Amino acid sequence: MMGLRARLALATYRWLGVAAYPVITAALAVRSARGKEERSRRSERYGYASAPRPEGPLVWVHAASVGETNAMVPLIREIGRSGITVLLTTGTVTSARFAQSRMGPSVIHQYVPLDLKPALDRFLDYWQPDLALFAESEIWPMTIMALSERHIPQILVNARMSDRSYRRWSRFSSMSSALFENLALVIAQSELDSTRYQELGALPVLVSGNLKAESGLPEADAAVLERLRNQIGDRPTWAAISTFDGEEIAAANVHKLLSSRLDLVTIIVPRHPERADEIEEALNNAGMVVARRSRGDSIMPDTTVYLGDTIGEMSLYLQLTEIAFVGRSLTASGGQNPLEPAMMGCAILSGGHVGNFRDSYQMLARNGSARMVRDTEMLAKGVYYLLTNEPARHAMIDAGLQTVHQMRGALSKTMRGLDPYINPLTMKARLMPRNPSQENSGK
Incomplete structure (x- = not known):
């Protein structure tokens, strides 16, 4: 159960986000002017969708930057082969372009919504994901709590915990426990990462190895x-x-x-x-x-x-x-x-x-x-x-x-860990009527 200190900390975080909303809006405008945000797609950061939501099961995959996105490509393709729609969110212009060049139209790409309740509610109301997968070390308090309130399983894959992050989370152990206990599963890169996540309140935790050993680079021209x-x-x-x-x-x-x-x-x-x-x-x-x-x-x-x-x-x-x-x-x-x-x-x-x-x-x-x-x-x-x-x-x-x-083998271990969550969605997808555009998309 969430302790009083953790509740107060999360409430403070939430209200600070509300108070900082005008500042965040201004910061995004500055980033757009500098080319660090796509001006035409800035509304996605506030949870407004720019693509239709297909029928059937949908898995939300989030990878912050180019490296994390590339690591997730083999996993995304495995999920897509099951007939499940994958919604990929990233946080940078470079990762968005990379994702589109690697995955093409077979995956829906959106910019990740801000970790603010209005943006998250708008995003989740529209996309209604059946499962959320976050790459490596993406821990966003309001996102975790919003998914938990909707009983959407959330899993950290290819998870790592840097020395700096571990020290920071350890200083706020009550808050880390309150957050990490909402994760249905953590699939860690190493035994050290596994130990750190468990100490911070995550259970269960599996060790898969590094998905980056599975993902090659796009072929050169x-x-x-x-x-x-x-x-x-x-x-x-x-x-x-x-x-x-x-x-x-x-x-x-x-x-x-x-x-x-x-x-x-x-x-x-x-x-x-x-x-x-x-x-x-x-x-x-x-x-x-x-x-x-x-x-x-x-x-x-x-x-x-x-x-x-x-x-x-x-x-x-x-x-x-x-x-x-x-x-x-x-x-x-x-x-x-x-x-x-x-x-x-x-x-x-x-x-x-x-x-x-x-x-x-x-x-x-x-x-x-x-x-x-x-x-x-x-x-x-x-x-x-x-x-x-x-x-x-x-x-x-x-x-x-x-x-x-x-070092290879992380993908098969990750998929075994995800089986209890992916298999029901696969069955649901197979029972759904399919239209020609879906069949031609490679899913």
Whole structure:
């Protein structure tokens, strides 16, 4: 039962949201002006639907950003094969575009409603989901309580709990228990994640492994890949991917340190492509000659940096190299998913701040497929070593591919955990009359 302190905390959270409504509205307007919200679809954030709700069972899947969305793709496809409609919500423009490029019309996409009761009521009244699945660490108090009030099962899949989140929730243990006890099931990535969720009040909890080991990247355009490879020619390459502020300049400094010995091309793929203009300006000021993918620029003999400022083309950039530094780990913290470059055949370098992906990095490092660096100078030495030592580079690549293979199996374990919730919806879908448009949608 919810304690008094938890009730007061949730009531305070709810009323703070009501009080902040005008501020939130203004903030969304600012984000729209900056391209961080789709102006034409901003009403979806307030729970207004922009697509029809099909008849039959519907599962609401929420994934915050591109990485979480990509991890959910195999699970969404498995659910869709059962004849169940999937409503996918995401929180960013980049993840929305990625979702539409990966899933197409077979999945309904909407922006996730604000964690405010009016928006949630409007959203749930319209879509009436039979089941809600949230990816990784998406914990929104009002959303959890609204689903609970409607007796809609809600499950956290591919769940992880970072050190920072665990410390924060532990300080508010009564509130965490009051929230997490509403989850019908938590399917965790690791034993550590499982333990943390149980300590915070979630039951039952299963361990599946990481769904990100199941989800490959969209295939690169073969013609574009061949054209870029021809433009690069025999010049050695390395990539800094999923970079955050400061890491692009670090990559430029690595290039400068190595340019006296190697005529290399440095590929930089920022985590947020909307930063491309400011990144290009900073790189130009640092003396780099930049070609941008979004402009269709060619890689010329004097090009030093190829800026991958597009969405959904990570496989293209990774196939242009065999060495990948994974960002948000050197000048920022938390890390980004290292499994994608591993499965694409890259030796991995990373800064040490990778708490959000600790288990993946531990397995990769243990098998010899990832190396950690402390600073720019150490990164430069690592890049140079791998560029000039083909046996060592290929040994890391082979170890990475083997590690990803060992980590697979999370999808089947997740589906087994979801069976009690999915099977009744599958039977309901099979009993529903189907129209030709549904049959042609691939569901």
